[in-house]
Amino acid sequence: MAKRSMSLLGQWSSRVFSIDLDKRGALLNFALTEKPQQAPEKFRNIQERCYSVLVCGDDRIQSARFYFGLEDLLRNELPAECELLPVSSYLPHVKDSLIRGYFLKDASECPSLTRRVLGALGLSEQVQVCSYLRGPDGGRWSQQLWSGSENQNMDVSKTCYVVPSEEANYHPSVLNMENSDVFYCRAEACKVLQESCDIIPESRAVLELVGKTDASRHSPDFPVVVIEGLDATGKTTLTESLREALGARLLRSPPQCLSPWRAVFDREPPLIRRAFYALGNYITAEQMGKEASQAPVIVDRYWHSTASYAIATAVSGPVSSLPPEGSPLYRWPPDLLQPSLVVLLTLDPQERKRRLEARGQGQTDEEQELDHNLLFRLRVEEAYRRVRGPACVVVDAGPSAEKVLQQVLLLIKEHCRL
Numbered sequence: 001m002a003k004r005s006m007s008l009l010g011q012w013s014s015r016v017f018s019i020d021l022d023k024r025g026a027l028l029n030f031a032l033t034e035k036p037q038q039a040p041e042k043f044r045n046i047q048e049r050c051y052s053v054l055v056c057g058d059d060r061i062q063s064a065r066f067y068f069g070l071e072d073l074l075r076n077e078l079p080a081e082c083e084l085l086p087v088s089s090y091l092p093h094v095k096d097s098l099i100r101g102y103f104l105k106d107a108s109e110c111p112s113l114t115r116r117v118l119g120a121l122g123l124s125e126q127v128q129v130c131s132y133l134r135g136p137d138g139g140r141w142s143q144q145l146w147s148g149s150e151n152q153n154m155d156v157s158k159t160c161y162v163v164p165s166e167e168a169n170y171h172p173s174v175l176n177m178e179n180s181d182v183f184y185c186r187a188e189a190c191k192v193l194q195e196s197c198d199i200i201p202e203s204r205a206v207l208e209l210v211g212k213t214d215a216s217r218h219s220p221d222f223p224v225v226v227i228e229g230l231d232a233t234g235k236t237t238l239t240e241s242l243r244e245a246l247g248a249r250l251l252r253s254p255p256q257c258l259s260p261w262r263a264v265f266d267r268e269p270p271l272i273r274r275a276f277y278a279l280g281n282y283i284t285a286e287q288m289g290k291e292a293s294q295a296p297v298i299v300d301r302y303w304h305s306t307a308s309y310a311i312a313t314a315v316s317g318p319v320s321s322l323p324p325e326g327s328p329l330y331r332w333p334p335d336l337l338q339p340s341l342v343v344l345l346t347l348d349p350q351e352r353k354r355r356l357e358a359r360g361q362g363q364t365d366e367e368q369e370l371d372h373n374l375l376f377r378l379r380v381e382e383a384y385r386r387v388r389g390p391a392c393v394v395v396d397a398g399p400s401a402e403k404v405l406q407q408v409l410l411l412i413k414e415h416c417r418l
């Protein structure tokens with residue numbers, strides 16, 4: 001088994017496993033120890049016929065795509081009574097140590113089918129399968145690493161015991177965000193697309209559009225004003241009115257020239273999708289630099305959107321699972337042109353829903369989904385507020401379109417030389 005998981009095994013007993021019990025942020029954390037120990041009461045739901053499947057291949061593009069398709073693959077192949085929960089395994093406080101997968105509770109009548117499916121998966125270079133057993137006295141829970149052989153032998157020499165672990169301060173995804181979800185320089189985002197050229201030919205076309213000049217230090221003659229906010233907060237309406245009122249040029253990120261490929265990258269896992277949006281900002285920045293030498297520039301979405309959506313999607317649960325305020329994850333990429341002003345439009349959730357419905361979107365009956373969406377929206381908005389360099393100025397987009405326009409014009413007067 002010449003896979004990276006072997007080197008990972010050296011640290012196996014230092015790893016924390018964090019099971020995402022629901023999208024509301026309930027995490028069940030456990031660690032492993034080599035000495036048999038009594039498991040605490042709260043692990044009683046880690047029962048016989050539980051498994052973990054971790055994706056830990058060497059190639060980050062392939063692993064990201066494999067993990068992205070893993071849930072569907074498992075749901076299609078496993079008995080319907082198998083419950084699937086996302087699991088992360090990481091070394092506490094060690095950046096980039098996180099590997100992801102699924103934790104499975106098999107309540108089916110056909111345990112052999114589940115084992116067969118997992119046995120076949122375990123043969124893959126990208127996957128590590130473990131099962132969990134209750135000891136004879138009922139108190140000890142152990143984890144056995146599968147050797148990956150065809151007959152699904154367990155490698156008993158790799159038995160570890162499950163013990164509780166300390167609560168992590170933040171969602172484990174925070175450990176791997178840099179250069180997986182958020183890219184702080186053009187070169188890192190380009191690298192991802194270069195590595196994916198063979199499987200996503202569109203990457204080449206995107207890379208050809210990304211310039212190489214660093215315009216970040218260039219200070220434009222005219223102000224550059226970015227309008228940010230969740231969908232349906234009124235960005236399109238406001239940016240159009242600002243264009244007219246100021247005789248400004250209107251740009252957006254991702255730029256028009258990327259439209260033919262946006263749908264392709266939206267179907268890719270976060271690593272690739274986020275690199276695509278990051279590069280969109282650099283293309284828009286080049287256009288900003290040019291246009292702002294002739295007239296004021298208004299931009300519909302920019303870096304705040306890229307960073308905030310990426311960070312808010314990578315974690316689950318409440319706002320407290322975000323990286324803390326002041327974290328370097330909210331910094332501005334030093335090679336990306338900074339605007340003169342960033343305005344964040346916020347809207348009462350009911351009014352936003354009303355506007356979405358008026359546009360024919362947003363009616364989802366499922367209450368649970370709405371609840372999850374609510375947490376997601378709260379995380380995005382909070383991440384928006386935490387991004388620095390420049391920080392955004394928050395404007396309530398609830399009043400009439402004309403009133404919002406007047407307020408933003410006033411802000412532009414205050415913040416920018418016109």
Ligand SMILES: Nc1ncnc2c1ncn2[C@@H]1O[C@H](COP(=O)(O)OP(=O)(O)O)[C@@H](O)[C@H]1O
Nearest residue numbers: 231232233234235236237355397399400401404
């Ligand atoms: N200040 C406002 N008051 C009431 N309705 C608005 C206001 N601004 C925009 N709308 C309406 O809300 C909907 C969403 O606005 P839009 O500008 O398309 O948002 P976004 O570009 O942020 O998705 C549109 O139907 C628009 O006409």
Ligand SMILES: Nc1ccn([C@@H]2O[C@H](COP(=O)(O)OP(=O)(O)O)[C@@H](O)[C@H]2O)c(=O)n1
Nearest residue numbers: 230231232253254277301302303305306309
């Ligand atoms: N500069 C940008 C713009 C959008 N995005 C992504 O694009 C999505 C929003 O796109 P959208 O189509 O809803 O945007 P609007 O049409 O509402 O302006 C978000 O999920 C972001 O992940 C980004 O990452 N960076």
